[in-house]
Amino acid sequence: MKQDNLERKYARLQDILQKLESVVVAFSGGVDSTFLLKVAIDTLGRERVLALTATSPTYPQFEFEQACRLAEDFNARHMVVESNELEIPGFAENHRRRCYHCKHELFSICLEKARELGYNAILDGSNRDDLSDHRPGRDAAAELQVRSPLLEAELGKEEIRVLSRRLDLPTADKQAFACLSSRFPYGTRITAERLTQVDRCETWLREQGIRNYRVRYHDSVARIEVAPEEIDRFFDREFRTRVVEAFKGFGFTYVALDLQGYRTGSMNEV
Secondary structure, X not given: OOHHHHHHHHHXXXXXXXXXXXXXXXXXXXXXXXXXXXXXXXXXXXXXXXEEEEEOOOOOHHHHHHHHHHHHHOOOEEEEEEOOHHHOOXXXXXXXXXXHHHHHHHHHHHHHHXXXXXXXXXXXXXXXXXXXXXXXXXXXXXXXXXXXXXXXXXXXXXXXXXXXXXXXXXXXXXXXXXOHHHHOOXXXXXXXXXXXXXXXXXXXXXXXXXXXXXXXEEOOEEEEEEOHHXXXXXXXXXXXXXXXXXXXXXXXXXXXXXXOOOOOOHHHHO
């Protein structure tokens, strides 16, 4: 990663934000939206930036609480609105365009608030690396004229992490964020009960010190993905026994460990 190239991209990001003048940032508290919010506030000033977070059954409570803390640390103007993707026609059925419905709902809320409060643009945290995966939400962004400054500045995930460290952001090394609906194979119906089941399993793993994880829902089977360097923990008999007992207590019959390890978009592999 060339330093001068990174500096050029960062300057490009600042230039994009300056020209927009005032923005609403769709803020989840993940690596990308946190970095974007911080740079927007530093570039435009607090009064010209609104962080908007939509709560829903697909948004883990831990992530929501962290987003609120980050917004407070940044002294950001932060608006929280209630949403429920499960009520959107076509979402719970979980077809391959599911993400489109979710993002369309979120961006529509952002658009309404931007118009109501007089902000010029809606921003999301999409970056260059997102172009390599199946992302129907990009269609919703295009339809509602949502800007993606990180993508426009040609910043990739690792570059965003490097710049986040420079800004001392606590999200610099955080695992990639994805809503809980991404844990379900396409065609498996998404319900509030199943979302809670997965959330409880992932919360348990985080409380055990696992840093990078996903719990994929396969009816009676929980398939655990963790980073390759964390897989060895599951070979310890005592820890493995506790994992099985906990996950069965959360409603799964079988508990499996994916030996390929954690990777984003694994549900798109099929």
